[in-house]
Amino acid sequence: MIAPRTDLAAYDPETFRRLGHQVVDLLADHLARSQRREGPVLPWAPPERLLADFPATFGAEPSAEAAELLGRVVTASHHLHHPHYVGHQVSAPLPLAALSDFVSSLLNNGMAVYEMGPVATAMERHVLGWMAGLLGLPAGAHGVLTSGGSVGNLTALLAARQARAGHDVWKQGSAAGPPLTVLVPETAHYCLARATRVMGWGEGGVTPVPVDAHFRLRPDALGEALAAARRAGRHPLAVVASAGSTSTGAVDPLEAVADFCEREGLWFHVDGAHGASMVLSERYRSQVRGIERADSVVWDAHKMMLMPALITAVLFREGHRSFEAFSQEASYLFHGEGTRDWNDVAQRTLECTKEMMALKLYTCLRVLGTRVFADALTASFDLARRFADRLEAAPDFQLALRPDCNIVCFRHTPPGVPEAALDALQARLRERLVTQGDFYLVRTTLGGRVWLRTTLINPLTTDVDLEGLLEALRRAV
Known part of the structure; x- marks a missing residue:
C-alpha cells in the first residue's frame, strides 16, 4: 500500500x-x-x-x-x-502592510521579469513615480525598489561609477582608468565604505569630509577633500550627503553640496534612507531642500513610512541611469541585446528573484491615504x-x-x-x-x-x- x-x-x-x-x-x-x-x-x-x-x-x-x-x-x-x-x-x-506581506508571501511572484510579477511591477512603477514627484525630481526621473539601504546605496554608486568614471567600467573594468573615490561625510553610514570596497576601490574608495559641531557635512571642507583625493591619485566622481544620518539624524546642507557638485561636475547622491520621508510633511520638508537637485536618492520605506523591512527606493534624476548599474544580458530572462524595458525589473537591481515589495506600500497608500x-x-x-x-x-x-x-x-x-x-x-x-x-x-x-x-x-x-x-x-x- x-x-x-x-x-x-x-x-x-x-x-x-x-x-x-x-x-x-x-x-x-x-x-x-x-x-x-x-x-x-x-x-x-x-x-x-x-x-x-x-x-x-x-x-x-x-x-x-x-x-x-x-x-x-x-x-x-x-x-x-x-x-x-x-x-x-x-x-x-502598519497592520495592513503586514497583511499585504502575507499575500505577497503566498503568491510568491518573483519580479525578475514582468511576466513573473505583473501586478507588483505595475504597482512599483506608480509608487516610484509618486516618490520621485514628492522629492521634486524632474519628469523622466525614476528608479527601482530594492532590499535595503545598503543595497540601495551600492546600486546608486554603481550608476554613478558608470556615469562619471570616464570609461565603461562595466565592460572594461576598474583597471582601465585611475582608482576611484567618493566624497562622504565622516558621519555617513558604514554601508557606503562597504559599497566602495565591494566595487574594488579599496580603503581610499571613500574620501572623508569633516563635519561641524552638529555633525553635518561642512560644505567649506569639500574643496580640500576633493584636492586631497586628487593628490592621492584618485578620480573623485561623486559626493554623498546624508538626509538623516544614522547616529544623530543630522541633515547635511543639501543645497550647498548640490552647488559644489554642479561646479565640479560630480555626481550628487543623497543617502535619504531615514530622512527623505521628510518631503511628506508640510512642516518639515524644508529641511531637505536641495534634495530635488540630486542625481540619485535612496529612501527607505521601512523606516519613516511604517513598512515591514525591507523596501528601499533608489531614485535617479535621469531614469535611464538605473539600467546602467547592471547592464548584462541574460537570454533566459531578457529577450534581445540592449533591451531596456522598464517592466523587466531585474535589469536594474542586484536581485533577480525579488519579492512583491511594492504591494505593501501601494496597498497602504491606496487604502489608508x-x-x-x-x-x-x-x-x-x-x-x-x-x-x-x-x-x-x-x-x-x-x-x-x-x-x-x-x-x-x-x-x-x-x-x-x-x-x-x-x-x-x-x-x-x-x-x-x-x-x-x-x-x-x-x-x-x-x-x-x-x-x-x-x-x-x-x-x-x-x-x-x-x-x-x-x-x-x-x-x-
Whole structure:
C-alpha cells in the first residue's frame, strides 16, 4: 500500500483557513497587549537559551503544532509595536502592510521579469513615480525598489561609477582608468565604505569630509577633500550627503553640496534612507531642500513610512541611469541585446528573484491615504523636539544636540558622578533597561563620548512614555 503524500496535504485550503484565523487572532492580541504597554519590549534571553527553546529537532514526522510554535515566536521576539521601543530605525509596521506581506508571501511572484510579477511591477512603477514627484525630481526621473539601504546605496554608486568614471567600467573594468573615490561625510553610514570596497576601490574608495559641531557635512571642507583625493591619485566622481544620518539624524546642507557638485561636475547622491520621508510633511520638508537637485536618492520605506523591512527606493534624476548599474544580458530572462524595458525589473537591481515589495506600500497608500504617513512623520518629529526640550530642562540629563528629525541623543548625568565615569554609566544604564525589558534604546559614540540614543519611530509612543524612560534611567543608577 502506498502511503498518502504529506506534501499535498500541506496545501489543504481548509487547514490553511483555520490556521490563518488563529495566526491573525494571535497577532491582533499581540498588538493589543503592546498598545496597553503590557510585558517587556524585549524579553531578554541569552542566545544559548533560545537555541534550546527552539531546537533543531526536524524529524520525518510532525514535531510541533503551528499555532503553539508561532505563539512562542511572538512572545519571545522583540516587540517593536510596544510604545517603549525607542531603539533602532526600524518601524512598527502598519497592520495592513503586514497583511499585504502575507499575500505577497503566498503568491510568491518573483519580479525578475514582468511576466513573473505583473501586478507588483505595475504597482512599483506608480509608487516610484509618486516618490520621485514628492522629492521634486524632474519628469523622466525614476528608479527601482530594492532590499535595503545598503543595497540601495551600492546600486546608486554603481550608476554613478558608470556615469562619471570616464570609461565603461562595466565592460572594461576598474583597471582601465585611475582608482576611484567618493566624497562622504565622516558621519555617513558604514554601508557606503562597504559599497566602495565591494566595487574594488579599496580603503581610499571613500574620501572623508569633516563635519561641524552638529555633525553635518561642512560644505567649506569639500574643496580640500576633493584636492586631497586628487593628490592621492584618485578620480573623485561623486559626493554623498546624508538626509538623516544614522547616529544623530543630522541633515547635511543639501543645497550647498548640490552647488559644489554642479561646479565640479560630480555626481550628487543623497543617502535619504531615514530622512527623505521628510518631503511628506508640510512642516518639515524644508529641511531637505536641495534634495530635488540630486542625481540619485535612496529612501527607505521601512523606516519613516511604517513598512515591514525591507523596501528601499533608489531614485535617479535621469531614469535611464538605473539600467546602467547592471547592464548584462541574460537570454533566459531578457529577450534581445540592449533591451531596456522598464517592466523587466531585474535589469536594474542586484536581485533577480525579488519579492512583491511594492504591494505593501501601494496597498497602504491606496487604502489608508497619504495623510497617514505625513501625520506619523510630523508627530514623531514634534515628539522628538518636545523630548529635547524636556532633556534640556532636566538638571540631571544632557542633550547632545537639537534633533533634525526623530533621533535624540542624550546622557544621564546624576549629581556626584564624575565626568570620567559618565561613559561607563550610560553603557550600564542602557544594558540594565534593555535586559529588564522596560525600554529598548541604543547607544552611540559622539566626539569620543558615549551617549544614549533614541529613535522615536513608533506612532504610539507618547510624552508620558518618554518621561517614564527618564524615570527608569534615574532608578537604574
